[in-house]
Amino acid sequence: MDQKELLVLKDVKKSYSSLSVLKGINLTFQQGEFISIVGKSGCGKSTLLRIIAGLEAAGGGRIMMNGSELQSLNEAARIMFQDGRLLPWKKILQNIGLGLSGDWREKALEALRSVGLEDRAHQYPSSLSGGQKQRVALARALVHEPQLLLLDEPLGALDALTRLEMQRLIEAIWQKNRLTTILVTHDVEEAVMLSDRVIVLKDGNVAVDQVIEMPRPRQRANPAFTKYSEEILAEIMGTRSARGTVLVALSH
Amino acid sequence: MKKVKIDKKRGEKWLPWVIPALILIVWQGFSGIGIIPARILPSPTEVLKAGVKLSASGELTTHISISLWRALIGFLIGGTLGFILGLFNGLFKYIDLLFDTSIQMLRNIPHLALLPLVILWFGIDETSKIFLVALGVLFPVYINTYHGIKSVDRGLIEMGQAYGLKGFSLFTHVIFPGALSSILVGIRYSLGVMWTTLIVAETIAANSGVGYMAMNAREFMQMDIIVLSILIYALLGKLSDWLAKLCENKWLSWRQLS
Numbered sequence: 001m002d003q004k005e006l007l008v009l010k011d012v013k014k015s016y017s018s019l020s021v022l023k024g025i026n027l028t029f030q031q032g033e034f035i036s037i038v039g040k041s042g043c044g045k046s047t048l049l050r051i052i053a054g055l056e057a058a059g060g061g062r063i064m065m066n067g068s069e070l071q072s073l074n075e076a077a078r079i080m081f082q083d084g085r086l087l088p089w090k091k092i093l094q095n096i097g098l099g100l101s102g103d104w105r106e107k108a109l110e111a112l113r114s115v116g117l118e119d120r121a122h123q124y125p126s127s128l129s130g131g132q133k134q135r136v137a138l139a140r141a142l143v144h145e146p147q148l149l150l151l152d153e154p155l156g157a158l159d160a161l162t163r164l165e166m167q168r169l170i171e172a173i174w175q176k177n178r179l180t181t182i183l184v185t186h187d188v189e190e191a192v193m194l195s196d197r198v199i200v201l202k203d204g205n206v207a208v209d210q211v212i213e214m215p216r217p218r219q220r221a222n223p224a225f226t227k228y229s230e231e232i233l234a235e236i237m238g239t240r241s242a243r244g245t246v247l248v249a250l251s252h
Numbered sequence: 253m254k255k256v257k258i259d260k261k262r263g264e265k266w267l268p269w270v271i272p273a274l275i276l277i278v279w280q281g282f283s284g285i286g287i288i289p290a291r292i293l294p295s296p297t298e299v300l301k302a303g304v305k306l307s308a309s310g311e312l313t314t315h316i317s318i319s320l321w322r323a324l325i326g327f328l329i330g331g332t333l334g335f336i337l338g339l340f341n342g343l344f345k346y347i348d349l350l351f352d353t354s355i356q357m358l359r360n361i362p363h364l365a366l367l368p369l370v371i372l373w374f375g376i377d378e379t380s381k382i383f384l385v386a387l388g389v390l391f392p393v394y395i396n397t398y399h400g401i402k403s404v405d406r407g408l409i410e411m412g413q414a415y416g417l418k419g420f421s422l423f424t425h426v427i428f429p430g431a432l433s434s435i436l437v438g439i440r441y442s443l444g445v446m447w448t449t450l451i452v453a454e455t456i457a458a459n460s461g462v463g464y465m466a467m468n469a470r471e472f473m474q475m476d477i478i479v480l481s482i483l484i485y486a487l488l489g490k491l492s493d494w495l496a497k498l499c500e501n502k503w504l505s506w507r508q509l510s
Contacts, residue, residue, distance in 0.1 A: 055414060073413065085411040089429040089506045098425060099416035124506045144415070 004031040006066065006148060006180050007052065013060035014047055021047050023204035024061065031147075032178040036191035039201035039236060045184045048201065049152050052182065053079045066147070077148040078141040082156050084133040086125040086140075093121040096140045104143075111143035112136070115169065131162035135169065142173065151183040155190065167193060171216070188236070192228045193218050200235050208235050294476040299483065302476035311465075316484065319450060319461040322378065323488075326385025327446050331439065334390040338397025338438075342431070343423075355394060363387045364452055376457040381450065388449040389442040396438025400431030433504055440496040447489050462488075 007029040014022040021044040029035055037045045050056045052063065054074035063070040065077075086095045096108040112118045115135040117128075125133055134154055141149060151170070155163045171194055174181055185191055191198045192212055200208035210232060214224050276296050282288045283295030290298070306312035337355065341348040363384060374380035404427050412426040454463025466481035501508075 053414060055410060075416070079414050081407065081411065083407065085407050087408060087426065087429070089432075089504075090425075098412070099421075126506065140415070 005029070006031045006033075008064040009052075009061065010064065011061035012048070012051060012058050012063060014044070014051060014056070015059050021204055022051075022059075025201075025204075025206060027199065027206065027209070029148075029180060029182065031180055033197060034174055034181045034183070034195050035197045035199060036183045036185055036195040037199045037201060038185055038188055038191045038232065039207075041186060043201045044204050045201050046152055049079070049150050049182060049184045052148075053077055053150050055079070074148070076146055077150055078144050078146040079150040079152060080134075080137050080141045080154045082153040084125075084130075084137045086133055086136055088125055091122050091124055092117070092128070092136055095125060095136060096143055098140065100143065107143055108139075111139040114142065114173065115139045129162075131158050131166060134158065134166060138170070138173075142179075147180060149179050149181045151181065151185075153184055153186065156186070163190070170194065175216070188229050188233045189220065189225075192225060192232065193220070198228075198232055200232060202236065202238075208232065291473075291475065294479060298476045299479045302474070302480050306477070306480070315460060315462050315465045316488075319454065319463070320488070322381045322454075322461065323385060323446050323450050323492075326382045326450070327389050327442070329382065330386030330389030331393050331442065333386070334393030334438070334442075335397050335435070337390075338394045338435075339401065341394075342398045342401030343427070352398075355391075359391045359395070363391075364449065367453065367456060371457050376459065380457060381453045381461075384453050385446055385449045388445040392442040392445060393435075393438045396434045396441070397431065400434025400438075401427060403434065404430035433500075433507065436496065436500050436504070440493065440500070443492040443496055444489065447485060447492070451485055 005028055009025050009027045012022055012025040013020070025048060037048065039045045047056065051058045052070075052074065054070055054072055054077070065074060086092075087098070090098070093105065093108050093112065096111055097104040100107065109118060109121060112121055115138055117132060117135055117139070120128065120132070120136075125136065128136065137154070155166050158166060167190060170181075170183075173179075174194075183191065183194060188198075192214075195212055198208070198210045198212060199206055200210070210228070212228055214222065214228075218225060220226075279288070279293075280296045283290070283293070283298075288295075294302075303312065337351065341352055341355075366387070367384065370380045370383055374383060408426055408430060409422070412422050417425055450461075451463050454461040455467050458464040458467075462481050462484050466478050469475075469477035469481070
């Protein structure tokens with residue numbers, strides 16, 4: 001895998017009135033990487049993702065996308081929201097084709113096929129279950145062929161089984177097209193299951209930037225999986241005994 | 253099984269008309285045996301006879317078409333203005349700041365209270381009726397368009413922007429469809445206002461139209477024609493409501509599937 005830097009964050013800050021949410025984030029994201037950002041609610045992880053998407057302006061610092069500084073909306077990125085945000089008045093195919101021009105139908109249908117819902121193309125979103133809606137939202141993000149896929153807790157509102165299914169789908173799609181993906185989640189196991197790197201945000205700072213070295217598909221029963229999960233969780237909850245201990249890769 | 257289903261559907265179609273039909277039957281019966289005297293309320297058959305007579309002379313068609321024309325023109329003018337004002341005030345902050353307070357002040361004047369003024373301004377010809385209908389229709393359309401646009405889900409607008417929509421395409425794909433159900437509520441409500449305004453205006457200041465027909469009949473104690481006029485208004489009101497509902501079903505079909 002070539003190690004081209006796609007996105008570089010330099011001292012990114014953000015505060016709302018007197019509350020400082022991000023206190024100078026420095027991170028580098030390589031092309032093709034799957035990165036998860038985890039942390040307690042209110043730790044600034046969603047804000048960071050929205051800044052990367054260009055939906056919110058940073059209060060300080062620089063965001064370099066493909067070597068040039070991000071000024072407004074990040075055109076090369078597509079974000080998927082926790083609450084789907086499908087347009088209820090458009091049929092599913094039209095929802096996926098939103099913002100596309102030219103010969104969009106075939107592309108939209110292809111994207112819908114990749115999430116396994118091509119038979120629902122001509123129905124309205126209200127006929128779908130929560131998990132299916134998120135699949136459509138994923139297809140809508142993928143059809144733009146973005147360089148960067150941003151997932152803002154997309155599975156947070158789903159039941160456990162549907163979430164598992166969606167995790168597999170996201171992993172399969174990532175393995176197929178190696179699209180640089182940043183997943184914001186509060187579920188540590190989900191992060192360990194899917195990511196090359198897990199970043200823990202705490203009090204507006206990067207507390208941990210941990211590479212996960214485990215072969216895919218990953219098994220929850222794998223002792224390394226448990227080890228990673230427990231260490232990261234301990235870091236988030238602040239119950240880690242020896243601070244600063246470097247996690248040892250227990251793979252293979 | 254299938255036959256029962258069809259019968260059920262047919263029943264649902266006719267059920268709303270059971271009460272009007274029942275009232276007609278009771279009314280006819282009571283008139284026939286003299287419980288309702290003809291000088292208080294003529295029987296339905298008398299009203300029907302008056303209708304046939306007036307149709308034959310062409311009078312009825314003339315009055316109905318002039319009323320319909322006034323209603324339609326007034327509605328189009330007032331509705332368009334209300335829609336445009338609601339749209340711009342809903343979309344642009346500074347236009348909103350400039351206009352909304354004034355519009356809210358005007359809205360609280362009952363438009364029918366302007367009738368004496370309007371007669372002095374425009375006399376009793378077409379302009380006065382059309383002006384009043386337009387004024388009455390304007391506010392419900394304005395309020396509902398404005399409210400509809402203001403209450404479009406911010407999340408959907410943000411999503412649209414994140415997916416490359418801006419300006420007009422954001423409006424046509426996200427904002428307008430999101431506001432449409434509220435806009436249609438405004439239109440449906442304003443159709444009621446349209447008829448009420450027209451009835452009052454035609455009754456007081458007109459020399460043609462259904463309202464004039466009723467007022468004129470009063471002078472000659474023609475009870476059958478007065479009642480006929482009232483029934484015509486009821487039918488026209490029902491007709492416009494039915495049309496509005498048809499539009500709702502067509503444009504908001506996505507809502508019924510949930």
